[in-house]
Amino acid sequence: MPFITNIKTFAALGSGVIGSGWVARALAHGLDVIAWDPAPGAEQALRKRIANAWPALEKQGLAPGAAQERLKFVATIEECVRDADFIQESAPERLDLKLDLHAKISAAAKPDAIIGSSTSGLLPSEFYESATHPERCVVGHPFNPVYLLPLVEIVGGKHTAPEAIEAAKTIYTALGMRPLHVRKEVPGFIADRLLEALWREALHLVNDGVASTGEIDDAIRFGAGLRWSFMGTFLTYTLAGGDAGMRHFMSQFGPALKLPWTYLPAPELTDKLIDDVVDGTSEQLGERSIAALERYRDDTLLAVLDAVKNSKAKHGMAFGD
Numbered sequence: 603m604p605f606i607t608n609i610k611t612f613a614a615l616g617s618g619v620i621g622s623g624w625v626a627r628a629l630a631h632g633l634d635v636i637a638w639d640p641a642p643g644a645e646q647a648l649r650k651r652i653a654n655a656w657p658a659l660e661k662q663g664l665a666p667g668a669a670q671e672r673l674k675f676v677a678t679i680e681e682c683v684r685d686a687d688f689i690q691e692s693a694p695e696r697l698d699l700k701l702d703l704h705a706k707i708s709a710a711a712k713p714d715a716i717i718g719s720s721t722s723g724l725l726p727s728e729f730y731e732s733a734t735h736p737e738r739c740v741v742g743h744p745f746n747p748v749y750l751l752p753l754v755e756i757v758g759g760k761h762t763a764p765e766a767i768e769a770a771k772t773i774y775t776a777l778g779m780r781p782l783h784v785r786k787e788v789p790g791f792i793a794d795r796l797l798e799a800l801w802r803e804a805l806h807l808v809n810d811g812v813a814s815t816g817e818i819d820d821a822i823r824f825g826a827g828l829r830w831s832f833m834g835t836f837l838t839y840t841l842a843g844g845d846a847g848m849r850h851f852m853s854q855f856g857p858a859l860k861l862p863w864t865y866l867p868a869p870e871l872t873d874k875l876i877d878d879v880v881d882g883t884s885e886q887l888g889e890r891s892i893a894a895l896e897r898y899r900d901d902t903l904l905a906v907l908d909a910v911k912n913s914k915a916k917h918g919m920a921f922g923d
């Protein structure tokens with residue numbers, strides 16, 4: 603059965619940080635959005651988050667007809683998904699919860715509507731186990747803020763049809779995203795496996811009293827963070843090898859891989875470590891509210907995205923290259 607790819611109605615289940623980001627992206631692309639979230643006050647919180655994101659989306663350019671008013675908040679899962687052409691679940695990261703939720707979502711959805719889950723690293727073969735028509739079920743793992751960052755990792759489970767992966771690619775591309783198909787179903791996929799390694803080391807550095815949270819963030823944002831926005835680790839290190847490139851880099855820095863630079867297993871999350879991290883980041887936040895920091899992040903991300911796009915165009919590359 604061909605899957606729906608020309609979507610007009612987007613269903614969002616779960617409207618926290620990530621669900622609201624999906625809703626904002628879908629609205630900005632001129633879609634009708636139906637949302638459901640069981641938390642009291644969820645609709646109001648969702649509308650507030652979208653209003654905070656909207657100036658950045660306006661700056662980026664709205665699709666014809668795009669409007670915040672095209673969001674409808676409903677009271678049941680069934681109402682949310684029944685008429686949807688595409689469904690994105692962004693519920694809490696718990697296997698039992700997602701398993702139960704997807705049994706309900708898929709039973710009520712159109713059989714040819716693709717279902718995506720925002721999970722950061724749970725396995726689709728596990729949480730789609732009880733789904734109706736599991737051949738249309740995928741992971742579509744986004745990055746925060748979902749309404750601005752282009753990457754979405756697509757992962758299939760053991761029942762996912764190859765055509766569903768292609769359909770998901772088409773849908774996410776139409777939503778202005780850069781899909782990356784993760785060909786093997788592994789926990790953490792590609793990006794979170796990398797991010798988690800950095801996060802564990804950062805926690806060790808705090809735990810060992812080597813650096814504060816602010817100093818660790820400085821080490822990222824004034825160095826590797828700047829080049830990561832346009833060049834990944836492999837190409838960056840090719841340049842670090844000089845004219846001899848990666849082969850010289852491997853021979854010069856390869857031995858360091860045997861030195862105890864990294865710890866990898868996560869440190870114990872003691873109360874002290876949690877307090878140190880929370881106190882450190884509160885100090886970094888200062889007087890700013892989360893919403894104000896989000897607006898600063900969005901403006902800066904737009905500027906970086908623009909700069910990368912323009913520079914690539916000058917070098918004959920498209921943004922997605």
Ligand SMILES: NC(=O)C1=CN([C@@H]2O[C@H](COP(=O)(O)OP(=O)(O)OC[C@H]3O[C@@H](n4cnc5c(N)ncnc54)[C@H](O)[C@@H]3O)[C@@H](O)[C@H]2O)C=CC1
Nearest residue numbers: 616617618619620621641692693694695720721722744746
């Ligand atoms: N926060 C992040 O940086 C990222 C999170 N994700 C993934 O997105 C998903 C959602 O995470 P967040 O938005 O961060 O969490 P969140 O805690 O901000 O939001 C979760 C929402 O789900 C709602 N909810 C509770 N029970 C539910 C149920 N049974 N069915 C549907 N919704 C329910 C909650 O009321 C809440 O609004 C998770 O799978 C997470 O791994 C993916 C990428 C990044």
Ligand SMILES: C[N+](C)(C)CC(=O)CC(=O)[O-]
Nearest residue numbers: 721722744745746794797
């Ligand atoms: C922390 N996290 C694992 C939920 C992060 C992600 O999944 C992606 C992101 O936005 O960094």
